[in-house]
Amino acid sequence: MPSNRNATTDSERGKLMSQKIAIIGGGYVGAELAKSLDNTAEVTLIEQNSHFVHAPAMVRAVVDPAILDRALIPYDGVLTHGRVVQGVAQSISDTEVALASGETIAADYIVVATGSSNAVPFKANGGDIEALRATNGQVHAQLVAAQTVAIVGAGAVGSELAGEIAHAFPDKTVHLISSEATLFPHHPPKLGRKLTAKLKASGVSLNFGARAENLQSLTEPYAGTLSLSNGAQIEADLVFPVIGSKATSTLLQSLPGAEVGRADRVKTDAWLRPSQFGNVLAAGDAAETGDAMTVVGAGRQVAWLTKTLTALVEGKNVEDLKPYTPWGPKAPFLVPLGPKLGNSFLGFFTAGNFLTSKMKGKDLFLKRYAKLLNQSEG
Ligand SMILES: Cc1cc2nc3c(=O)[nH]c(=O)nc-3n(C[C@H](O)[C@H](O)[C@H](O)COP(=O)(O)OP(=O)(O)OC[C@H]3O[C@@H](n4cnc5c(N)ncnc54)[C@H](O)[C@@H]3O)c2cc1C
Incomplete structure (x- = not known):
C-alpha cells in the first residue's frame, strides 16, 4: 500500500x-x-543505461572484478507505479x-x-554496461600484470584506489601523485595527516606538491613514463589518470x-x-x-x-x-583504504579504521543500493 x-x-x-x-x-x-x-x-x-553504476564500488572493482555483479544494479525493480525509460x-x-x-x-x-x-573504468561515460564490464576486465588484467602503478590525482578516488591496490597487491609498487602539498587540504588537517600515515605504512609512495607534466590520457589508464614537475621520472606499467x-x-x-x-x-x-x-x-x-x-x-x-x-x-x-541549503563545511567525507583501513570526517570529528570500515569500507553501501533498487542480494 x-x-x-x-x-x-x-x-x-x-x-x-x-x-x-x-x-x-x-x-x-x-x-x-x-x-x-x-x-x-x-x-x-x-x-x-540498463544498470545503475554504484561508483564507490567501482574503485574496488579494479582489484576485484567479482564485485561488479553487485555494483552494477538493474533498474527493472526500482519503480512500482512509474516507469523507467531506457x-x-x-x-x-x-x-x-x-x-x-x-x-x-x-x-x-x-x-x-x-x-x-x-576516467574509465570508473563510469560508463555514455557507453553501455557491457562495455564498462569489458573495460574493467582489461584494466584488471593490466593491473595484475603490472609491477609499478602510478595514480595521478589524490582526491578521494585516487587515494582510495591507492589503498585498494596496496591492500589487494601488497607486492606492487604504488605511486600516488598530487599537485597539492597535502592530502585533502580543504578538510580538517587531521584527516589528511592520518590518511597520509596509513598510505605510507601500506607502502604507497607519495609524490605530493608535484604535477604530472606529460599525461598521455585523461580518460583511460595506460603504460608509460611520467615526468613530474619536481624533476622525478616514474616508469609505470600502469598509469591511472584520476583527476576528477x-x-x-x-x-x-x-x-x-x-x-x-x-x-x-x-x-x-x-x-x-x-x-x-x-x-x-x-x-x-x-x-x-x-x-x-x-x-x-x-x-x-x-x-x-x-x-x-x-x-x-x-x-x-x-x-x-x-x-x-547545501552541506557547507560539515559535509561527511569517508575515505576507506581497502576494506579495513581509512579515515572519515563526520562533521564534528575524524573517525578511524573501525568506523570507516563499518560505515563504508567493508560493504561500500552495496546493500543500501541493492535495497534502493529493489534487488535482492542473493
Ligand atoms: C569512482 C568514483 C567513486 C566515487 N565514490 C564516491 C563516494 O564514495 N562517496 C561520494 O559521496 N561520492 C563518490 N563519488 C562521486 C559520486 O559518484 C557522484 O557525486 C554521483 O555519482 C553523482 O550523482 P548524480 O546522480 O548527479 O550523477 P551520476 O551518478 O553520474 O548519474 C547520472 C546518470 O545520468 C545518466 N545520463 C547522463 N546523460 C543522460 C542522458 N542524456 N539521457 C539519459 N541518461 C543520461 C547516466 O547514464 C547516469 O546513470 C565517486 C565518483 C567516482 C567516479
Missing part, C-alpha cells in the same frame, strides 16, 4: 498522480528521487523531454540529473539563461532552477548547487527535491518554499 495513502483521500491522490514528473539520469539523484516520488506523481525516469534524453523544453529515439515524454516538472563523467569528474551538462547548457560554472556544472538558483524555465530543476554533479560532486551532496538534494516537488504538485508556488 502506498505510504502516503493515509494522509490523502483517494480523489486527492488521483489529482496528484495526474501530475507528471520526468527525471533525466538514474544516478544517485535520479534513482532515489524517482523512487521517493513514485507514490506522489506520475514519474518517468529516463536513463541511458534512452538518451537529447533536448528538453518546459513541457517535454525529447529522446534520441524520437520518443517524447510530456512533463509538468523536469529534473535534470545527468551527473558527470570520469566533469559534469555531463549539455542538456542543461542549452536551456534559456543557463550559465556554466566550474567543471562544466550549470549554475542553479536557490531553488535548484538552472534556467528561465520555472518547472525545470537540476541537481547532482551536473548542477552547481553549492555542494561538492558527491553522493553525500546528492542525498541532501534528493531530500529537498522530494519535499519541494511534493509541495509543487500539490499546487504550491516554488518561491514560497524553503530554498535549498
Whole structure:
C-alpha cells in the first residue's frame, strides 16, 4: 500500500498522480528521487543505461572484478507505479523531454540529473554496461600484470584506489601523485595527516606538491613514463589518470539563461532552477548547487527535491518554499583504504579504521543500493 495513502483521500491522490514528473539520469539523484516520488506523481525516469553504476564500488572493482555483479544494479525493480525509460534524453523544453529515439515524454516538472563523467573504468561515460564490464576486465588484467602503478590525482578516488591496490597487491609498487602539498587540504588537517600515515605504512609512495607534466590520457589508464614537475621520472606499467569528474551538462547548457560554472556544472538558483524555465530543476554533479560532486551532496538534494516537488504538485508556488541549503563545511567525507583501513570526517570529528570500515569500507553501501533498487542480494 502506498505510504502516503493515509494522509490523502483517494480523489486527492488521483489529482496528484495526474501530475507528471520526468527525471533525466538514474544516478544517485535520479534513482532515489524517482523512487521517493513514485507514490506522489506520475514519474518517468529516463536513463541511458540498463544498470545503475554504484561508483564507490567501482574503485574496488579494479582489484576485484567479482564485485561488479553487485555494483552494477538493474533498474527493472526500482519503480512500482512509474516507469523507467531506457534512452538518451537529447533536448528538453518546459513541457517535454525529447529522446534520441524520437520518443517524447510530456512533463509538468523536469529534473535534470545527468551527473558527470570520469576516467574509465570508473563510469560508463555514455557507453553501455557491457562495455564498462569489458573495460574493467582489461584494466584488471593490466593491473595484475603490472609491477609499478602510478595514480595521478589524490582526491578521494585516487587515494582510495591507492589503498585498494596496496591492500589487494601488497607486492606492487604504488605511486600516488598530487599537485597539492597535502592530502585533502580543504578538510580538517587531521584527516589528511592520518590518511597520509596509513598510505605510507601500506607502502604507497607519495609524490605530493608535484604535477604530472606529460599525461598521455585523461580518460583511460595506460603504460608509460611520467615526468613530474619536481624533476622525478616514474616508469609505470600502469598509469591511472584520476583527476576528477566533469559534469555531463549539455542538456542543461542549452536551456534559456543557463550559465556554466566550474567543471562544466550549470549554475542553479536557490531553488535548484538552472534556467528561465520555472518547472525545470537540476541537481547532482551536473548542477552547481553549492555542494561538492558527491553522493553525500546528492542525498541532501534528493531530500529537498522530494519535499519541494511534493509541495509543487500539490499546487504550491516554488518561491514560497524553503530554498535549498547545501552541506557547507560539515559535509561527511569517508575515505576507506581497502576494506579495513581509512579515515572519515563526520562533521564534528575524524573517525578511524573501525568506523570507516563499518560505515563504508567493508560493504561500500552495496546493500543500501541493492535495497534502493529493489534487488535482492542473493
Ligand atoms: C569512482 C568514483 C567513486 C566515487 N565514490 C564516491 C563516494 O564514495 N562517496 C561520494 O559521496 N561520492 C563518490 N563519488 C562521486 C559520486 O559518484 C557522484 O557525486 C554521483 O555519482 C553523482 O550523482 P548524480 O546522480 O548527479 O550523477 P551520476 O551518478 O553520474 O548519474 C547520472 C546518470 O545520468 C545518466 N545520463 C547522463 N546523460 C543522460 C542522458 N542524456 N539521457 C539519459 N541518461 C543520461 C547516466 O547514464 C547516469 O546513470 C565517486 C565518483 C567516482 C567516479
